[in-house]
Amino acid sequence: MSFFKQTLALTATGLQGVAERRGSSLVTVIGVTAVVGVLVSLLAIREGTDIFSEKNARPDVVDVISRGATSTAQSVLTRDALSAVERAPGIKHAPDGRPYVVANTLVSVDVMKKDGKRGNVYLVGLTPGAALVQSNVKIIEGRQYRPALHEVTVSEPIRRMYSNMNIGDKLKLLNTEWTIVGVFAGNDSIGDSVMRADADTVMTAFSRNTYQSASVQLESRASMQTFKDALTSDPSVTLDVRTQAESMKNNFGQLTSLLDFVAYFVGTVMASGAIFGALNSLYASVDARRREIATLRAIGFNSGPIILSVLLEGMLLSLPGAFLGALVAWVLFNGNVVDVAGLIFKLTVTPKLLLISIVWALTIGLIGGSLPALRAARSPVATALRAT
Amino acid sequence: MKYLPLVWAGIWRKTSRAILMLLQIASAFLLFGLLQGLNSGIKQAISRTHSDRLYVGSSVSFGVPVPISLLPQIKAVPGVKYVTPLVQFPAIYQKQGQGIPMNGVDPEAFFGMFSDYVVTPKSAVETLRSSRTGVILGSIQAKRYKLKVGDRLILQSQVPRKDGTNAWAFDIVGIFDVPDQPNGANAAVVNFEYLNEARLADRDTSLLYIALAANPATAGAVGKAIDAKFANSTYETRTQSEGDLVSSQLQRIADIDLIVGGIIGAVFFALLLATGALMMQSIRERVPELAVLKTLGFSDRKVMGLILTEAVLFCVFSALVGLGLAAVILPAAKTFIGLTAMPAIVFVAGVGFAIALAVIGGSVPAWRGLRLQVAEALAGR
Numbered sequence: 001m002s003f004f005k006q007t008l009a010l011t012a013t014g015l016q017g018v019a020e021r022r023g024s025s026l027v028t029v030i031g032v033t034a035v036v037g038v039l040v041s042l043l044a045i046r047e048g049t050d051i052f053s054e055k056n057a058r059p060d061v062v063d064v065i066s067r068g069a070t071s072t073a074q075s076v077l078t079r080d081a082l083s084a085v086e087r088a089p090g091i092k093h094a095p096d097g098r099p100y101v102v103a104n105t106l107v108s109v110d111v112m113k114k115d116g117k118r119g120n121v122y123l124v125g126l127t128p129g130a131a132l133v134q135s136n137v138k139i140i141e142g143r144q145y146r147p148a149l150h151e152v153t154v155s156e157p158i159r160r161m162y163s164n165m166n167i168g169d170k171l172k173l174l175n176t177e178w179t180i181v182g183v184f185a186g187n188d189s190i191g192d193s194v195m196r197a198d199a200d201t202v203m204t205a206f207s208r209n210t211y212q213s214a215s216v217q218l219e220s221r222a223s224m225q226t227f228k229d230a231l232t233s234d235p236s237v238t239l240d241v242r243t244q245a246e247s248m249k250n251n252f253g254q255l256t257s258l259l260d261f262v263a264y265f266v267g268t269v270m271a272s273g274a275i276f277g278a279l280n281s282l283y284a285s286v287d288a289r290r291r292e293i294a295t296l297r298a299i300g301f302n303s304g305p306i307i308l309s310v311l312l313e314g315m316l317l318s319l320p321g322a323f324l325g326a327l328v329a330w331v332l333f334n335g336n337v338v339d340v341a342g343l344i345f346k347l348t349v350t351p352k353l354l355l356i357s358i359v360w361a362l363t364i365g366l367i368g369g370s371l372p373a374l375r376a377a378r379s380p381v382a383t384a385l386r387a388t
Numbered sequence: 389m390k391y392l393p394l395v396w397a398g399i400w401r402k403t404s405r406a407i408l409m410l411l412q413i414a415s416a417f418l419l420f421g422l423l424q425g426l427n428s429g430i431k432q433a434i435s436r437t438h439s440d441r442l443y444v445g446s447s448v449s450f451g452v453p454v455p456i457s458l459l460p461q462i463k464a465v466p467g468v469k470y471v472t473p474l475v476q477f478p479a480i481y482q483k484q485g486q487g488i489p490m491n492g493v494d495p496e497a498f499f500g501m502f503s504d505y506v507v508t509p510k511s512a513v514e515t516l517r518s519s520r521t522g523v524i525l526g527s528i529q530a531k532r533y534k535l536k537v538g539d540r541l542i543l544q545s546q547v548p549r550k551d552g553t554n555a556w557a558f559d560i561v562g563i564f565d566v567p568d569q570p571n572g573a574n575a576a577v578v579n580f581e582y583l584n585e586a587r588l589a590d591r592d593t594s595l596l597y598i599a600l601a602a603n604p605a606t607a608g609a610v611g612k613a614i615d616a617k618f619a620n621s622t623y624e625t626r627t628q629s630e631g632d633l634v635s636s637q638l639q640r641i642a643d644i645d646l647i648v649g650g651i652i653g654a655v656f657f658a659l660l661l662a663t664g665a666l667m668m669q670s671i672r673e674r675v676p677e678l679a680v681l682k683t684l685g686f687s688d689r690k691v692m693g694l695i696l697t698e699a700v701l702f703c704v705f706s707a708l709v710g711l712g713l714a715a716v717i718l719p720a721a722k723t724f725i726g727l728t729a730m731p732a733i734v735f736v737a738g739v740g741f742a743i744a745l746a747v748i749g750g751s752v753p754a755w756r757g758l759r760l761q762v763a764e765a766l767a768g769r
Contacts, residue, residue: 023665023668023669024665024666024669026661026665027658027661027662027665027666030657030658030661031658031661031662033658034654034655034657034658035658037654038650038651038654038655041650066546066548067548067554068544068545068546068548068554069546070478070546074478074546074547075546076547076548076588076589078588107448107449107452108448108449108450108451108452109448109449109452110447110448110449110450110626117639118636118639119640120449120640173448174446174448174452174622174623174624175620175621175622175623175624206452207455208589208590209589210588210589238548238552238553238554266419266423266651269415269418269419269422270415270416270419270654270655272411272415273411273412273415273416273419273655273658273659274412274658276408276409276411276412276415277408277412277658277662279408280405280408280409280412280662280666283404283405283408284669340641340642341640341641342640
């Protein structure tokens with residue numbers, strides 16, 4: 001008989017045994033389900049933060065921050081510095097001559113979640129250039145804020161997550177009442193976590209005289225170097241220019257690597273537990289068929305197909321757990337909107353995570369099957385045949 | 389006690405299976421120990437905070453600067469002993485990755501209220517008060533960069549200065565240590581006045597104020613009095629105790645209880661089924677042996693008791709292996725959470741879970757042991 005046929009026949013009888021040992025097989029499936037469920041749930045957080053990753057960055061948009069600042073929150077941009085930015089070469093200009101430059105200022109604001117817990121969002125003050133650089137941000141309800149009137153617009157997720165965030169609601173900050181006049185959607189990734197208002201109005205209300213950073217849309221990607229050289233060689237300002245991708249990496253790189261570490265660390269410890277469980281289950285499977293396997297070996301079956309069949313059994317046994325675990329995580333968490341340190345995003349179970357689940361489940365089955373497979377192939381035929 | 393050898397023999401009846409099961413239970417409890425250890429370590433850190441230290445910040449959000457004009461008004465609130473402004477500038481020493489946070493404070497008030505900070509020499513606080521460019525450096529940083537009193541410390545901060553540079557030069561006038569909290573001595577405590585005058589933005593404001601209540605018992609009332617004083621003014625305040633501040637900052641990052649609970653729940657659910665199934669299998673194989681015990685005069689209850697004892701001993705032992713491993717690993721996370729040893733409560737809870745696991749997982753097989761009919765069992769039916 002060929003290698004392939006032998007393996008097939010052995011695997012088939014092994015799987016018949018699975019039905020007989022329903023209890024222990026079910027335990028293996030549930031064990032793998034738990035591992036994959038937890039792993040996918042934790043990775044779904046990380047996938048959710050993917051909207052803050054470099055791949056969402058616009059290649060033609062660069063951020064200008066004060067030199068030395070590692071994040072936009074720490075940057076300081078004076079009005080003089082902003083004029084220097086607006087005069088720099090390489091910037092895209094509207095037909096009427098306005099440069100594609102938007103400066104912003106951030107204010108952290110405590111707000112109450114609908115469940116009564118305290119959360120916080122950023123109120124971002126934007127100069128009028130926002131309409132040019134962030135033309136993808138559209139008002140979906142109500143209207144745009146107007147300068148000098150203490151009006152703000154909120155993102156759709158903020159309206160859903162926090163109380164008192166509907167159009168017409170008032171927000172009291174430093175004894176000034178701000179009115180929510182509109183809801184916006186569709187924007188740069190962190191834009192979903194913020195409220196927007198006019199920069200000068202925000203700065204007056206919070207007694208500031210400096211902006212924090214600026215975003216600039218260039219004529220083309222090629223003008224990046226010209227723009228950067230002009231600004232960094234200007235002795236009157238101390239500024240750094242970063243591509244949007246670099247900014248995002250700087251601001252969120254640590255967060256994503258921390259989330260990755262937690263998910264894979266917890267996953268690995270759980271998976272090792274599941275491997276021990278699978279080992280036990282497959283040892284039982286092999287033990288129950290000792291005589292059968294010995295007989296087959298006596299009549300000429302090779303040890304290769306025997307080993308392979310046990311490994312296959314292990315992998316087939318753990319495979320349902322991959323789908324079940326991913327399904328559980330998807331049902332429970334996919335699309336849940338969460339906020340971490342003021343950033344709002346959706347937990348996302350992506351096809352990539354299903355693929356990771358399958359790889360993990362197969363690995364658990366493979367390792368879980370390895371030792372029992374060797375035992376099956378090695379136990380002396382004579383002894384095994386005498387076993388009761 | 390005399391049945392111990394019998395129970396022992398039962399556990400190791402199939403050595404490889406027992407070892408695998410032990411490892412499976414141990415890995416679950418390793419995870420339990422690590423996660424719960426971190427979680428209760430954080431809780432302990434919160435409970436260790438000083439309730440008499442009050443953090444006064446803007447009601448808009450902590451981190452929105454409050455004007456320096458609030459300082460004398462807070463000081464005037466009855467029951468307030470000390471007040472200091474606090475501004476924090478992240479800074480680096482020599483090169484990226486060597487971060488030293490700069491804390492700008494009123495030196496006298498700051499070290500007065502953080503009385504657990506030990507400053508050497510003692511006169512350093514007075515020196516810092518009178519010198520604009522002095523710094524009292526945390527002992528961790530002093531050791532790490534081999535700095536001593538009298539040395540010059542130049543820090544690069546992201547916070548821009550009026551003069552357009554980023555370099556802040558200080559003279560080290562003292563070193564401080566925090567004996568209760570070995571990780572606390574990592575900052576550079578400098579004069580608020582100096583930072584305030586030299587910085588480009590947010591001049592004459594403070595990130596927040598720390599006030600010390602003269603009597604810890606009335607700290608809550610003092611906090612309310614401070615907030616009441618600024619109610620309906622332009623700069624409304626929100627005063628939090630040290631513990632509230634730490635826990636609200638953590639809550640902002642993630643609902644740790646929920647995540648830990650979810651993971652532990654999934655782990656124990658799978659483990660319960662695994663131990664239950666394995667015990668069933670083990671009892672099924674031992675039916676003839678149990679029947680022999682009954683023939684020898686063991687009562688139904690005793691057989692059931694033996695099975696349960698075996699399960700409990702085994703689970704507790706395995707759990708202790710996992711928890712012990714966690715206790716060895718956990719102090720490695722010291723730098724993040726300031727935990728030096730696994731809290732005893734985690735051990736107690738872990739053993740409790742192990743017993744529950746054994747009793748629930750072992751009850752069905754033990755019930756079978758109880759119901760065993762000797763004649764049938766010996767006949768192998």
